[in-house]
Amino acid sequence: MLYSLVRKALFAVDPETAHDLTLEALKLGGWSGATRLLCREKDQPVQCMGLTFPNPVGVAPGLDKNADCFEALGDLGFGFVEVGTVTPRPQQGNPKPRVFRLTKAQAMINRLGFNNKGVDYLVERVRNHRFRGVLGINIGKNFDTPMERATEDYLHCLDKVYPFADYVTVNISSPNTKNLRDLQGEHELDALLGALAERRTELSDQYDRCVPLALKVAPDLDDDAIAVIAQVVSHHRMDAVIATNTTIDRAAVANMEHAEEAGGLSGAPLKEKADRVLGELRQALPPEVGMIGVGGITCGQDAVDKLDLGADLVQFYTGMVYRGPDLVTECLESIAARRTE
Ligand SMILES: Cc1cc2nc3c(=O)[nH]c(=O)nc-3n(C[C@H](O)[C@H](O)[C@H](O)COP(=O)(O)O)c2cc1C
Numbered sequence: 457m458l459y460s461l462v463r464k465a466l467f468a469v470d471p472e473t474a475h476d477l478t479l480e481a482l483k484l485g486g487w488s489g490a491t492r493l494l495c496r497e498k499d500q501p502v503q504c505m506g507l508t509f510p511n512p513v514g515v516a517p518g519l520d521k522n523a524d525c526f527e528a529l530g531d532l533g534f535g536f537v538e539v540g541t542v543t544p545r546p547q548q549g550n551p552k553p554r555v556f557r558l559t560k561a562q563a564m565i566n567r568l569g570f571n572n573k574g575v576d577y578l579v580e581r582v583r584n585h586r587f588r589g590v591l592g593i594n595i596g597k598n599f600d601t602p603m604e605r606a607t608e609d610y611l612h613c614l615d616k617v618y619p620f621a622d623y624v625t626v627n628i629s630s631p632n633t634k635n636l637r638d639l640q641g642e643h644e645l646d647a648l649l650g651a652l653a654e655r656r657t658e659l660s661d662q663y664d665r666c667v668p669l670a671l672k673v674a675p676d677l678d679d680d681a682i683a684v685i686a687q688v689v690s691h692h693r694m695d696a697v698i699a700t701n702t703t704i705d706r707a708a709v710a711n712m713e714h715a716e717e718a719g720g721l722s723g724a725p726l727k728e729k730a731d732r733v734l735g736e737l738r739q740a741l742p743p744e745v746g747m748i749g750v751g752g753i754t755c756g757q758d759a760v761d762k763l764d765l766g767a768d769l770v771q772f773y774t775g776m777v778y779r780g781p782d783l784v785t786e787c788l789e790s791i792a793a794r795r796t797e
Pocket residue numbers: 516517518519521540541555564566568570594627630672700701702721722723724726750751752753771772773774775
């Protein structure tokens with residue numbers, strides 16, 4: 457009810473300004489303690505990647521790229537927040553405008569290009585915090601790091617965030633960093649995950665704590681590509697796969713305003729593709745590998761569908777823009793109802 461008024465105001469300005477205003481409001485709310493007054497206790501504990509999540513509903517990365525307001529997001533009832541994507545050095549991202557609403561379809565297209573303040577800034581933000589949920593940190597490469605040196609960027613970020621993350625996500629699936637998704641190919645993925653797994657072993661010894669690693673994949677993968685990813689993930693003992701990032705496919709929004717903008721499509725029209733990849737990966741992966749389902753959740757049933765396909769946890773971003781914090785409550789209620797069925 458309240459969010460419908462807020463949404464009216466936010467949709468009156470361009471999407472990126474609306475996003476910045478929302479983050480400022482959340483920061484203020486978190487800092488002043490106002491979001492704590494809203495604080496919704498949402499206990500539905502679930503195990504994944506060897507961690508206990510207070511509940512299975514999380515914030516997808518991109519919403520809080522610099523970890524400026526993850527504590528306030530936790531107050532809204534999320535069981536976990538994934539911050540980032542963060543890169544070794546700060547970067548501006550692509551020229552504006554670079555985020556578009558497809559309101560009729562409850563969708564967005566973005567080509568932000570990993571705009572973020574860099575890993576050192578993020579580490580200062582997460583060093584001491586009051587968040588009681590699970591904190592994921594999503595890492596990527598700078599746009600101007602040559603692809604043959606991409607592994608160095610991921611290792612650099614892993615080293616920096618390791619002591620502060622509950623889990624770390626390796627993002628190789630954004631369509632907005634040139635050639636990034638090539639890292640999903642067999643040879644490239646094997647080399648990247650091999651290097652990260654080896655570094656994780658060293659860091660576990662150093663910090664006496666093994667931080668789970670998750671891999672985030674694209675929805676635009678055919679059956680063969682999914683089989684290859686499942687095989688490489690198992691081989692390098694990744695702890696979870698996150699399916700999926702945004703899509704470059706526009707079939708579901710053909711002829712709509714902004715449909716031809718370059719970038720990744722998110723929200724309701726992504727759900728079918730994201731669910732297909734989630735289901736196929738679940739079938740192909742051993743049960744000990746966790747699955748996080750993301751893409752197109754705009755109501756409680758959408759979250760339940762992902763659990764039915766084998767997800768342990770779910771996340772959303774675009775649904776938060778269209779539905780506000782009520783979507784968290786609705787997802788948790790639908791998931792609780794599914795448990796008692
Ligand atoms: C504006 C915007 C920025 C995003 N930035 C990131 C990012 O930095 N890293 C990432 O892994 N995913 C990013 N995503 C993708 C989301 O995390 C999510 O995978 C995708 O939007 C599908 O979920 P949804 O339909 O609930 O939005 C972004 C999505 C949007 C809409």
